[in-house]
Amino acid sequence: MASKLVAVVAGVGPGTGAAIARRFAAKYPIVLLARNPDNFKSLVSEINERGGKAIGISTDISSASSVQSAFGKIKEEFGNDVGLAAAVFNASGKFLKKPFLELTEEEYLSEYVVAGKGAFLFSQATLPLLLKSTERNPNHPPTLIFTGATASVKGSPQFSSFANGKFALRALSQSLAREFYPKGVHVAHAIIDGVIDIPKTKEWLKDAGPDAKINPDAIADSYWHLHTQPRSTFTQEIDIRPWVEKW
Amino acid sequence: MASKLVAVVAGVGPGTGAAIARRFAAKYPIVLLARNPDNFKSLVSEINERGGKAIGISTDISSASSVQSAFGKIKEEFGNDVGLAAAVFNASGKFLKKPFLELTEEEYLSEYVVAGKGAFLFSQATLPLLLKSTERNPNHPPTLIFTGATASVKGSPQFSSFANGKFALRALSQSLAREFYPKGVHVAHAIIDGVIDIPKTKEWLKDAGPDAKINPDAIADSYWHLHTQPRSTFTQEIDIRPWVEKW
Amino acid sequence: MASKLVAVVAGVGPGTGAAIARRFAAKYPIVLLARNPDNFKSLVSEINERGGKAIGISTDISSASSVQSAFGKIKEEFGNDVGLAAAVFNASGKFLKKPFLELTEEEYLSEYVVAGKGAFLFSQATLPLLLKSTERNPNHPPTLIFTGATASVKGSPQFSSFANGKFALRALSQSLAREFYPKGVHVAHAIIDGVIDIPKTKEWLKDAGPDAKINPDAIADSYWHLHTQPRSTFTQEIDIRPWVEKW
Amino acid sequence: MASKLVAVVAGVGPGTGAAIARRFAAKYPIVLLARNPDNFKSLVSEINERGGKAIGISTDISSASSVQSAFGKIKEEFGNDVGLAAAVFNASGKFLKKPFLELTEEEYLSEYVVAGKGAFLFSQATLPLLLKSTERNPNHPPTLIFTGATASVKGSPQFSSFANGKFALRALSQSLAREFYPKGVHVAHAIIDGVIDIPKTKEWLKDAGPDAKINPDAIADSYWHLHTQPRSTFTQEIDIRPWVEKW
Numbered sequence: 001m002a003s004k005l006v007a008v009v010a011g012v013g014p015g016t017g018a019a020i021a022r023r024f025a026a027k028y029p030i031v032l033l034a035r036n037p038d039n040f041k042s043l044v045s046e047i048n049e050r051g052g053k054a055i056g057i058s059t060d061i062s063s064a065s066s067v068q069s070a071f072g073k074i075k076e077e078f079g080n081d082v083g084l085a086a087a088v089f090n091a092s093g094k095f096l097k098k099p100f101l102e103l104t105e106e107e108y109l110s111e112y113v114v115a116g117k118g119a120f121l122f123s124q125a126t127l128p129l130l131l132k133s134t135e136r137n138p139n140h141p142p143t144l145i146f147t148g149a150t151a152s153v154k155g156s157p158q159f160s161s162f163a164n165g166k167f168a169l170r171a172l173s174q175s176l177a178r179e180f181y182p183k184g185v186h187v188a189h190a191i192i193d194g195v196i197d198i199p200k201t202k203e204w205l206k207d208a209g210p211d212a213k214i215n216p217d218a219i220a221d222s223y224w225h226l227h228t229q230p231r232s233t234f235t236q237e238i239d240i241r242p243w244v245e246k247w
Numbered sequence: 248m249a250s251k252l253v254a255v256v257a258g259v260g261p262g263t264g265a266a267i268a269r270r271f272a273a274k275y276p277i278v279l280l281a282r283n284p285d286n287f288k289s290l291v292s293e294i295n296e297r298g299g300k301a302i303g304i305s306t307d308i309s310s311a312s313s314v315q316s317a318f319g320k321i322k323e324e325f326g327n328d329v330g331l332a333a334a335v336f337n338a339s340g341k342f343l344k345k346p347f348l349e350l351t352e353e354e355y356l357s358e359y360v361v362a363g364k365g366a367f368l369f370s371q372a373t374l375p376l377l378l379k380s381t382e383r384n385p386n387h388p389p390t391l392i393f394t395g396a397t398a399s400v401k402g403s404p405q406f407s408s409f410a411n412g413k414f415a416l417r418a419l420s421q422s423l424a425r426e427f428y429p430k431g432v433h434v435a436h437a438i439i440d441g442v443i444d445i446p447k448t449k450e451w452l453k454d455a456g457p458d459a460k461i462n463p464d465a466i467a468d469s470y471w472h473l474h475t476q477p478r479s480t481f482t483q484e485i486d487i488r489p490w491v492e493k494w
Numbered sequence: 495m496a497s498k499l500v501a502v503v504a505g506v507g508p509g510t511g512a513a514i515a516r517r518f519a520a521k522y523p524i525v526l527l528a529r530n531p532d533n534f535k536s537l538v539s540e541i542n543e544r545g546g547k548a549i550g551i552s553t554d555i556s557s558a559s560s561v562q563s564a565f566g567k568i569k570e571e572f573g574n575d576v577g578l579a580a581a582v583f584n585a586s587g588k589f590l591k592k593p594f595l596e597l598t599e600e601e602y603l604s605e606y607v608v609a610g611k612g613a614f615l616f617s618q619a620t621l622p623l624l625l626k627s628t629e630r631n632p633n634h635p636p637t638l639i640f641t642g643a644t645a646s647v648k649g650s651p652q653f654s655s656f657a658n659g660k661f662a663l664r665a666l667s668q669s670l671a672r673e674f675y676p677k678g679v680h681v682a683h684a685i686i687d688g689v690i691d692i693p694k695t696k697e698w699l700k701d702a703g704p705d706a707k708i709n710p711d712a713i714a715d716s717y718w719h720l721h722t723q724p725r726s727t728f729t730q731e732i733d734i735r736p737w738v739e740k741w
Numbered sequence: 742m743a744s745k746l747v748a749v750v751a752g753v754g755p756g757t758g759a760a761i762a763r764r765f766a767a768k769y770p771i772v773l774l775a776r777n778p779d780n781f782k783s784l785v786s787e788i789n790e791r792g793g794k795a796i797g798i799s800t801d802i803s804s805a806s807s808v809q810s811a812f813g814k815i816k817e818e819f820g821n822d823v824g825l826a827a828a829v830f831n832a833s834g835k836f837l838k839k840p841f842l843e844l845t846e847e848e849y850l851s852e853y854v855v856a857g858k859g860a861f862l863f864s865q866a867t868l869p870l871l872l873k874s875t876e877r878n879p880n881h882p883p884t885l886i887f888t889g890a891t892a893s894v895k896g897s898p899q900f901s902s903f904a905n906g907k908f909a910l911r912a913l914s915q916s917l918a919r920e921f922y923p924k925g926v927h928v929a930h931a932i933i934d935g936v937i938d939i940p941k942t943k944e945w946l947k948d949a950g951p952d953a954k955i956n957p958d959a960i961a962d963s964y965w966h967l968h969t970q971p972r973s974t975f976t977q978e979i980d981i982r983p984w985v986e987k988w
Contacts, residue, residue: 064846100920101868105805108861112853116905120849127842141490155915164857167912171904174896179841181490197479211479218480225472231490232444232458233465238485243388243428243478311599347673348621352558355614359606363658367602374595402668410665411610418661421649426594635984675984691973705973712974719966725984726938726952727959732979737882737922737972 004078005136006031010061010122011091012040015198016147019216020088021054022047023224028085029053031074035060061091061118071125083133085140086227087126089119090147093165097158111165119146119169123176127185134184141234143186143227146173150193150247177236186234188226192219193241212244251325252383253278257308257369258338259287262445263394266463267335268301269294270471275332276300278321282307308338308365318372330380332387333474334373336366337394340412344405358412366393366416370423374432381431388481390433390474393420397440397494424483433481435473439466440488459491498572499630500525504555504616505585506534509692510641513710514582515548516541517718522579523547525568529554555585555612565619577627579634580721581620583613584641587659591652605659613640613663617670621679628678635728637680637721640667644687644741671730680728682720686713687735706738745819746877747772751802751863752832753781756939757888760957761829762795763788764965769826770794772815776801802832802859812866824874826881827968828867830860831888834906838899852906860887860910864917868926875925882975884927884968887914891934891988918977927975929967933960934982953985 007024008031011017017039021030025047032040032054040056047054057073060066075082093111096103123144130142150156152170155163173189180187195201197213205212219240226235241247254271255278258264264286268277272294279287279301287303294301304320307313322329340358343350370391377389397403399417402410420436427434442448444460452459466487473482488494501518502525505511511533515524519541526534526548534550541548551567554560569576587605590597617638624636644650646664649657667683674681689695691707699706713734720729735741748769750762758780762771766788773781773795781797788795798814801807816823834852837844864885871883891897893911896904914930921928936942938954946953960981967976982988 100917101865103861103865105858105861109858112857112909116853116857116909117846117850120844120846120901120905124842124844151912155912155917155919157916157920160861160913160916160920163912163916164861164909167908168853168857168905171892171896171908172901175898175901175904176841176896178494178896179898179901181492184490186490211477213479215477215479218477222472222476222480222482225469229469230458230462230465232460232462233469233487234490235469235485235487238482240480240482243431243433243481245428247425347670348618350614350618352611352614356611359610359662363606363610363662364599364603367597367599367654367658371595371597398665402665402670402672404669404673407614407666407669407673410669411614411662414661414665415606415610415658418645418649418657419654422651422654422657423594423649425649426651426654672988675986678984680984705971707973709971709973712971716966716970716974716976719963723963724952724956724959726954726956727963727981728984729963729979729981732976734974734976737925737927737975739922741919 004029004082005085005133006074006078006082007086007088008033008074008084008126009088009090010059011089011147012043013198014039015196015200016192016216016219017090018043019220020090020223023217023220024086025052025054029078032056033059033061033070061122062113064121067121067125081132082129083136084126084129084142085133085137086143086145087122087130088145088147088223089122091118092147096161098161099158100160103161108161108164111162112168115165115169119172123172127176127180130185131183139230140228141184141186141231143188144176145188145190145223145226148189148191150191152189152191174236181234184231186226186229186231188235189237190219190223191237191239193239193247194245208244212242214240214242251276251329252332252380253321253325253329254333254335255280255321255331255373256335256337257306258336258394259290260445261286262443262447263439263463263466264337265290266467267337267470270464270467271333272299272301276325279303280306280308280317308369309360311368314368314372328379329376330383331373331376331389332380332384333390333392334369334377335392335394335470336369338365339394343408345408346405347407350408355408355411358409359415362412362416366419370419374423374427377432378430386477387475388431388433388478390435391423392435392437392470392473395436395438397438399436399438421483428481431478433473433476433478435482436484437466437469438484438486440486440494441492455491459489461487461489498523498576499579499627500568500572500576501580501582502527502568502578502620503582503584504553505583505641506537507692508533509690509694510686510710510713511584512537513714514584514717517711517714518580519546519548523572526550527553527555527564555616556607558615561615561619575626576623577630578620578623578636579627579631580637580639581616581624582639582641582717583616585612586641590655592655593652594654597655602655602658605656606662609659609663613666617666621670621674624679625677633724634722635678635680635725637682638670639682639684639717639720642683642685644685646683646685668730675728678725680720680723680725682729683731684713684716685731685733687733687741688739702738706736708734708736745770745823746826746874747815747819747823748827748829749774749815749825749867750829750831751800752830752888753784754939755780756937756941757933757957757960758831759784760961761831761964764958764961765827766793766795770819773797774800774802774811802863803854805862808862808866822873823870824877825867825870825883826874826878827884827886828863828871829886829888829964830863832859833888837902839902840899841901844902849902849905852903853909856906856910860913864913868917868921871926872924880971881969882925882927882972884929885917886964886967887930889930889932891932893930893932915977922975925972927967927970927972929976930978931960931963932978932980934980934988935986949985953983955981955983
């Protein structure tokens with residue numbers, strides 16, 4: 001009997017992570033990682049009630065032992081020969097805007113702890129399971145996707161902490177793409193350039209007209225599209241922004 | 248009664264253009280533009296026989312009068328109030344590799360004649376028809392896609408002519424995106440970084456293993472995906488390359 | 495007796511071109527190319543009166559025969575074995591801001607005629623003379639510099655014509671760098687991102703405070719610095735902008 | 742009496758750092774920071790013997806207390822009102838090439854500890870002293886330069902650790918440029934794309950012909966040129982590579 005093929009999403013809140021999870025849950029059992037279980041509890045219920053399969057694991061993505069423990073639980077749940085169809089790194093630190101000279105060391109490192117160290121731990125945990133799946137799902141090669149931001153390609157004033165982490169994440173995505181494409185794993189990076197339409201941003205851009213905020217479900221559709229690309233035709237980077245965004 | 252909504256592809260040969268045409272023909276009547284009718288005749292028949300609707304128009308994309316004539320025929324065929332759901336500029340000049348000092352002026356300009364002047368004429372002809380469609384197809388905003396290449400972002404030695412045209416095309420795609428996004432038209436650019444698997448390249452990369460060449464149908468799937476993005480969530484640029492490509 | 499080693503600047507008006515000419519005239523006899531002789535007459539006098547050596551040649555940089563004639567005159571003046579120490583392409587078309595659908599074909603092509611075709615003609619005329627100088631001036635390898643703009647790397651709305659030409663110019667500079675670096679010619683590109691302080695811009699940015707416009711003499715200093723780099727240590731691209739510029 | 746205006750270089754070994762120090766020591770008293778005093782001892786002697794003024798301070802650039810202690814010593818030596826004319830961050834971690842899945846967490850973070858955390862600490866320590874100098878040296882605005890690498894703009898296979906740190910450093914340089922340009926501090930980033938000619942690389946590229954390695958003195962000349970740019974005409978980024986480098 002074929003081993004299980006599942007998807008995992010790190011950084012699941014009420015926005016993009018949840019939309020991605022729903023989208024991939026239509027095809028694969030899904031594992032949701034977030035530090036705070038409140039961020040995935042209702043989503044896990046929702047997916048399971050709809051006939052999908054989801055589990056949530058409280059995980060500190062920047063802690064090696066916490067990540068190790070999470071992937072131990074995944075194997076307990078789905079078997080030691082579990083493979084990954086897709087892994088999405090959607091975690092972010094605090095979106096911090098502050099004059100450079102007022103930043104504490106901890107504040108400056110706060111995005112890197114997630115986008116640097118966390119992405120490293122997540123990639124090291126998922127790549128072996130993605131590599132195991134290259135033969136099992138030939139039409140949809142195993143896919144590792146990183147969520148970036150405007151700050152992935154532009155260091156704006158007072159955003160040194162955020163840009164520092166997001167640039168580092170993009171570097172990782174490129175290096176992994178060049179190393180793991182030839183092994184059959186699709187590694188991609190998305191530059192989300194705009195405000196995402198989630199509960200937290202409800203009051204933002206109210207005067208910007210309709211559809212001025214990015215639809216998380218549409219991001220999820222694009223991530224799913226990346227997942228469906230055959231290995232002859234991989235996209236490494238996409239940008240995503242609303243029609244009214246200046247850039 | 249609603250007016251017709253059609254798609255148009257410029258630069259249809261036996262490769263990417265044909266694949267894109269087939270993909271969009273599943274949903275829209277399709278117009279194929281190519282200088283040599285041999286490049287679209289069998290495809291037109293194929294699409295019409297399958298129950299789609301296709302017409303081919305012999306067009307010199309770098310001639311204002313030829314482009315004007317082509318769009319006159321489109322209106323004759325589909326009505327004066329025809330709108331465009333999608334327009335794809337897939338034309339290319341000669342893929343010329345030559346030491347710079349051996350190039351004639353005509354050779355140097357040969358890619359620009361298509362990617363510069365031709366893309367200008369195509370964009371001026373299609374944008375008014377795309378703008379007419381923003382209300383008619385709200386889920387799939389009208390889409391203008393340009394096909395680029397490695398040379399769109401890198402000027403390689405002995406490829407000055409090709410890069411000169413492809414950089415110019417990318418500039419156009421960015422400027423149009425920034426001008427027409429807020430008017431509801433999705434403008435995108437694709438960097439095709441690798442050899443496409445078409446009859447002409449049959450003997451290329453024979454030792455590179457399976458799937459070393461880009462699948463035109465998969466390019467078409469990505470173009471279709473771009474077309475399906477809502478205006479809140481537009482992608483302006485994607486890259487596409489095979490898993491074994493060095494870059 | 496050693497042959498002459500001269501410098502040539504295309505696109506000399508009262509701004510950057512003149513400043514570059516003055517800077518290089520301190521070391522080399524200098525040739526000034528501009529369509530309108532009024533643009534170089536007083537500068538030629540000024541340099542010659544200061545003890546330098548300058549000639550001006552009225553040249554349409556986008557006309558093959560005009561460029562050929564200009565370089566014929568250079569050989570008449572400095573001998574058939576004249577070599578180039580430096581060649582600077584500083585010509586620009588009309589800085590045109592206009593809605594895309596209002597552009598005529600001629601307007602769209604107006605920047606490309608200079609930055610595309612003109613730069614091609616200038617490069618083909620100068621590179622053979624630069625190649626002749628690689629042994630004569632070992633500490634300052636022969637240098638070919640292209641002046642770009644913000645629009646070299648960003649296609650802004652309503653600037654499609656300008657960006658189209660400037661992107662194409664940047665492509666040329668990259669392709670030539672990769673082909674001619676190994677032959678000993680230094681090819682560089684400068685992104686001038688801001689308003690240059692010249693008579694034409696006297697009324698611009700009046701409220702932006704001191705030094706809000708780029709100093710042409712400082713551009714010239716940077717071009718001279720590029721010229722002094724040894725072949726082990728070439729810079730291909732620099733950006734230049736005022737301290738108060740947003741970007 | 743005017744207060745002292747000095748320069749500081751972090752990351753001084755027998756290569757680029759030493760060349761930069763010599764170049765800036767011709768004009769300013771110079772402070773050399775390196776973890777291992779053996780890396781600056783002879784250079785300090787050399788500069789002082791030639792009539793310059795140099796001090797070396799053993800500093801762990803990634804330790805807040807060590808950096809704080811170093812800048813305490815600088816004030817002891819040059820007075821509490823010391824200002825910085827220039828600060829150069831030239832430190833690097835270990836240039837590590839290793840398959841991603843074989844990296845330990847410590848190895849992955851090894852470049853970031855320097856290029857991320859170290860650059861943060863250095864910038865926070867130097868920017869207040871650079872800001873103090875904007876009026877004192879109007880022709881040569883205070884300058885903060887970061888040394889990058891190929892890996893600053895390209896994540897190559899098996900170089901995830903190096904690229905991760907170098908991308909982060911570039912992000913910092915951009916964010917600081919956009920925040921501190923308007924305050925009068927010139928922030929720049931150099932992409933050193935090639936092998937530098939230092940004792941450690943003596944045996945490298947032996948068959949690549951003459952001048953195949955970057956000359957550290959020429960890098961220093963370019964850094965000095967950046968320092969001499971007026972605030973109307975700042976360069977934020979330069980690339981530097983040998984004539985025979987492929988890129």
